[in-house]
Amino acid sequence: MREVEKPFGKALAELGERHPNLVVLDADLRRVTETAFFRERFPQRYFNVGVAEANMVSIAVGLALSGKTVVCATFACFASQRACDQATILAHVNANVKLIGFEPALVSGSNGATHQGVFDLAVMRSMPNMSVFDPGDATETRGVMTYMLEHAGPAYMRAVRGKSPVILDADSYRFEAGKARRVREGDDVAILACGIMLPRALAAADELAREGISARLVSMASIKPLDEDEVMAAARETGCIVTAENHTILGGLGSAVAEVVSERRPVPVVRVGIADSFGAIGPVEWLAEKYGLSTSHIVAACRRALRAKP
Amino acid sequence: METEAHRIHRLKKQCLEVRRDIVEMIYRGKGGHVGGSLSAVEIVTVLFFEVMRLRPQEPEWPERDRFILSKGHVTPVLYSAMARRGFFPVEELASFGLPGTRLQKHVDKHFLPCVEVSSGSLGQGLSIGIGMALADRLDGQARYVFILTSDGENQEGQTWEAAMAASHFKLDRIIAFLDANGLQTDGAVREIMNVEPLEERWRSFGWHVERVDGHDVAQILAAVETAKNTPGQPHLVIANTLKGKGVSYIEGQYEWHSHVISDEEYGMARRELEAAERRLEHEERQA
Numbered sequence: 001m002r003e004v005e006k007p008f009g010k011a012l013a014e015l016g017e018r019h020p021n022l023v024v025l026d027a028d029l030r031r032v033t034e035t036a037f038f039r040e041r042f043p044q045r046y047f048n049v050g051v052a053e054a055n056m057v058s059i060a061v062g063l064a065l066s067g068k069t070v071v072c073a074t075f076a077c078f079a080s081q082r083a084c085d086q087a088t089i090l091a092h093v094n095a096n097v098k099l100i101g102f103e104p105a106l107v108s109g110s111n112g113a114t115h116q117g118v119f120d121l122a123v124m125r126s127m128p129n130m131s132v133f134d135p136g137d138a139t140e141t142r143g144v145m146t147y148m149l150e151h152a153g154p155a156y157m158r159a160v161r162g163k164s165p166v167i168l169d170a171d172s173y174r175f176e177a178g179k180a181r182r183v184r185e186g187d188d189v190a191i192l193a194c195g196i197m198l199p200r201a202l203a204a205a206d207e208l209a210r211e212g213i214s215a216r217l218v219s220m221a222s223i224k225p226l227d228e229d230e231v232m233a234a235a236r237e238t239g240c241i242v243t244a245e246n247h248t249i250l251g252g253l254g255s256a257v258a259e260v261v262s263e264r265r266p267v268p269v270v271r272v273g274i275a276d277s278f279g280a281i282g283p284v285e286w287l288a289e290k291y292g293l294s295t296s297h298i299v300a301a302c303r304r305a306l307r308a309k310p
Numbered sequence: 311m312e313t314e315a316h317r318i319h320r321l322k323k324q325c326l327e328v329r330r331d332i333v334e335m336i337y338r339g340k341g342g343h344v345g346g347s348l349s350a351v352e353i354v355t356v357l358f359f360e361v362m363r364l365r366p367q368e369p370e371w372p373e374r375d376r377f378i379l380s381k382g383h384v385t386p387v388l389y390s391a392m393a394r395r396g397f398f399p400v401e402e403l404a405s406f407g408l409p410g411t412r413l414q415k416h417v418d419k420h421f422l423p424c425v426e427v428s429s430g431s432l433g434q435g436l437s438i439g440i441g442m443a444l445a446d447r448l449d450g451q452a453r454y455v456f457i458l459t460s461d462g463e464n465q466e467g468q469t470w471e472a473a474m475a476a477s478h479f480k481l482d483r484i485i486a487f488l489d490a491n492g493l494q495t496d497g498a499v500r501e502i503m504n505v506e507p508l509e510e511r512w513r514s515f516g517w518h519v520e521r522v523d524g525h526d527v528a529q530i531l532a533a534v535e536t537a538k539n540t541p542g543q544p545h546l547v548i549a550n551t552l553k554g555k556g557v558s559y560i561e562g563q564y565e566w567h568s569h570v571i572s573d574e575e576y577g578m579a580r581r582e583l584e585a586a587e588r589r590l591e592h593e594e595r596q597a
Contacts, residue, residue, distance in 0.1 A: 023448070047444065047479075055471035058434045062441020065427060066449070070441075085431050086468075089438075092428050093419045 001199060003163045007138035008100075009034020011145050012071065016042045019149050023063050025049060025072045027056045032161055033073035033102050053078040057086035057099070064095035069149055075108065076101030076117030076158060080124055087156075091129040096152045098145075099124075104134075104158045105246045106279060106287040107196060116279040122251025124156040125224045131155040131177055132224040134245070134253070136198025138164040140221045143175030151177070158195055165199050168219070178225035186216035189302045190234035190241050194220045194253050196284070197244035197272070197293065204244075204298035215302060223253050228260050235261050240268040240305035244298050249273035268308035270301040317360070319594050321527040324394065325355045326587050329556045331390035331403055333579045337571040339407025342415060345566040347387040349491040349524070349551035350458060356530045357456055357487075358391040366396035369423030376426050376442050376455040380435020381463050381489065382416045383568070389413050397424050433466025435459060436486060440472055443481040454538075457486040462494035464505040470515070476544040477516025484544040485537045489524065491553035493564040508548055517546045524549025557582055 016022050016038050026048045030036045039046040049056045053074050060070040072079075079087070079101040090097050101120050108115045124132045133148075133155065135141040141164060148155050168181065183198070184205055193201035198219055205215040216238055218230060234241055241261065243254035254271030261269050274291050288294040312320070328351050336342035358364070362375040379388050386406065393400045398412070405411040412421035416430030427438050439455045446453055463469060476484055488508065496502050505511075512519045518540045522529040530549070537545035553567075554560030557579045560569075571579065 023445075044448065049471075049475055050478075052471040052475070054434075054468045055437045055440075055475055058437030058468070058472075059441040059444070059475070061427065061434075062438040062443075063445045064441070065438070066442050066445030068445050068448075086434060086437075089428060089431060089434060 002166045004138045004166055005163055006034050006161070007141045007164050008145070008159045008161070009037040011142045013037035013041050015145060015149050016045065019069055021067065021069050022149065023047070023068045023070050025056050025060050025070060027051055027053045027074045027078070029074055029102070032075075033100065034161055035073055053083045054086050057083040057090060057097070060097040061086070061090045061093065061095045064097050065093065068096070070097045071100060072097055073100040073102060075115055076104035076120045077115055079156070080117055080120035084123060087130075088127060091127045091154045094129055094153055097154055098148045099156045101156060101158050102161060104195065105274065106284050106291065106293060107160050107246065109282050109284045109287050112281040113278040118248050118274050118279060119251060120156070120158070121223060121245070121247045121253065122255070125251060125256065129154050130224070133157040133177075133221055134195040134223055135221045136193065136195055136219045137167040139166055139168040139170045139173045140175060140219065142170070143173050144221060147175045147177065160196065167198060167202060175221065177222050178227055179222060180227035180230040181219040181221070182216065182230070183219050184215070184217040186214040187238050188214045189305050190216040190218060190238040191244060191298060191302065192218050192220050192231065192234065192241060192253065192257055193244040194223060195246045197246055200288070200293070200295045201244050201298055203295040204302065207295065207299050208302055213302070213306070220253055223256060226256050226260065231257055231260050232264055235265050235267045240309045242270045242272060242298060242301045242305050244272040244293070246293060247273050248276055250276055268305050270305045270308075272298050272301045315597060318528055319590070321356060321360060322590055324359050325351050325527065326583060326590065327394060328355050328387060328390040330580070330583050331394070332386040333557065333571065333576065333583065335386045335389065335403055335406035337576040338404055341568065341570045342386055342407055343383040343568045344386070344560060344571070345493065345553040345563070346381060346460065346489065346491065347384040348555045348557065348560065349553045350384055350387050350489045351555065352525050352527050352530055353458060353487045353489060353549055354387045354391045356527050358395050360531060361534050362456060363453070364395065364424070366424075369397060373451070373453060375453050376439070378426055378435045378439050378455065378457045379417050379429055380457050381432065381460045382429025382435070385413065385415060385417050388417060392422070392424060398422065432463045433468040436469060436472035436476065439484055439486070440476050440479065440481060443483050444479065446483060453483065455484050457484065458489065459486055460489040461492065461499045461505050461508065464488070464508070465503050473512065473515040473517065480542055481544045482541050485534060486544070486546050488546055488548045489551055490548050491551045493553045493562070493567065495564070495567045497564050512546045516543060518543040519546045519548065521548045521550065524551035525555055556586065
């Protein structure tokens with residue numbers, strides 16, 4: 001799979017050119033959050049507030065209420081947990097702030113449990129006015145960022161530092177909130193994936209194809225708003241759904257999909273994700289095995305879903 | 311041209327009107343944060359009627375000074391000052407705290423013009439003010455950001471993150487007022503969780519600090535002037551106040567942080583405030 005280097009940081013610096021009103025805030029993590037690129041080009045529009053995430057998010061609210069578009073970056077755990085109350089005021093006043101949660105859940109493998117935001121999507125998804133995005137590759141990362149800066153309002157986006165895979169075609173891709181993207185057609189089972197689970201889900205679909213099982217793959221970068229039509233199309237046309245997310249199975253993508261499906265047309269939904277636990281240190285692939293988020297776990301979940309079909 | 315004596319008298323009179331509104335609102339609304347509203351009357355009145363550049367008919371006027379009610383529970387004092395200044399009809403004060411009202415008990419940006427931000431979760435106002443002051447600096451906008459905080463609110467840790475950041479960024483267009491009424495919900499601030507010595511603490515964080523009698527409008531005006539003439543640092547005016555100021559049975563009583571006013575208490579408060587007004591008129595005639 002092709003990879004590109006630092007899509008988030010590079011896109012942010014480029015978007016700084018197009019959006020003279022863009023201000024970037026950081027809490028002593030500019031190399032991790034790749035905001036260093038933006039800072040180099042636009043030092044006047046970059047503020048490092050030190051290790052003070054709550055202060056950072058409230059400062060972002062003030063800037064936004066003065067007409068700025070603000071990108072506010074830190075680890076996913078701190079954005080959603082430490083600054084949760086500040087983010088609540090942000091959401092309440094509909095401030096044009098984009099909170100970026102870096103190194104979510106297992107991605108923060110080298111740092112262990114306290115640094116792994118395993119329930120950030122649940123927190124942010126339940127917050128009124130807040131949009132929630134978890135892009136699955138470099139193309140979606142850039143697409144979500146471009147979209148967020150063109151559309152006012154509070155948003156939370158997950159991001160991964162460093163190398164990122166390229167799955168979707170960068171030339172034809174355009175992200176829109178509330179729109180899922182069908183990556184592969186299929187009619188036996190549908191895999192609805194977000195974030196770092198997208199490449200794993202793609203590998204799972206390949207493996208199932210070798211067994212003669214036709215798995216549809218849908219990228220769900222927009223978790224809120226959710227593309228309910230695409231979810232229901234998956235339910236109707238395949239008859240069973242597997243969700244895959246780098247997050248606790250409580251409150252994230254799997255919950256969002258199950259809520260819609262159970263209300264509108266119940267079919268089996270099997271959730272791949274972290275089973276209500278904190279993480280630990282280790283390489284991402286090792287953790288994916290340990291917590292049930294690997295390609296083989298997605299394949300197994302698809303088999304379960306297929307067996308549960310009426 | 312108004313003389314200084316007339317100006318002070320006018321502001322004192324305005325303060326009494328705001329005090330009457332506060333008692334009225336909390337009596338009719340069957341509860342509200344009365345103690346901390348009454349202690350902040352002179353600060354808020356002086357800011358709204360004398361200091362801040364505002365256009366009540368054009369609340370979103372881009373060059374307006376900003377006011378952030380960081381101690382977001384003392385809405386009665388803010389609503390009275392806003393209504394009396396012409397931001398919305400005075401009659402609407404009667405809807406305070408009632409279902410469907412724009413006058414929510416904790417200030418809500420969605421309901422009213424000229425409310426800069428929703429508050430009520432304490433400790434965030436200074437940080438939000440920093441964001442506004444940074445935006446003004448980027449835009450070359452020469453306005454002031456006024457923030458009302460309190461001694462009790464200083465117990466929130468985020469206050470000190472903001473204290474650090476405002477002086478680090480040298481935001482000398484921030485003028486914060488600290489309503490030091492010495493009481494909080496559960497008792498005396500010094501007993502619940504001491505925040506003193508406030509002057510030394512704020513100075514050591516890099517702020518220009520003044521201490522005034524928070525019920526003396528002339529001292530408040532002078533403090534703002536001094537702040538505006540002291541460049542390079544954010545400003546804190548520590549206002550020594552009496553919680554519940556102006557109503558004898560509320561003064562200095564922490565139980566009156568948030569309270570319902572009974573019919574009898576309402577009558578007593580009105581009589582006391584009317585007497586205060588007669589005293590003020592007498593003072594003016596003597597002068």
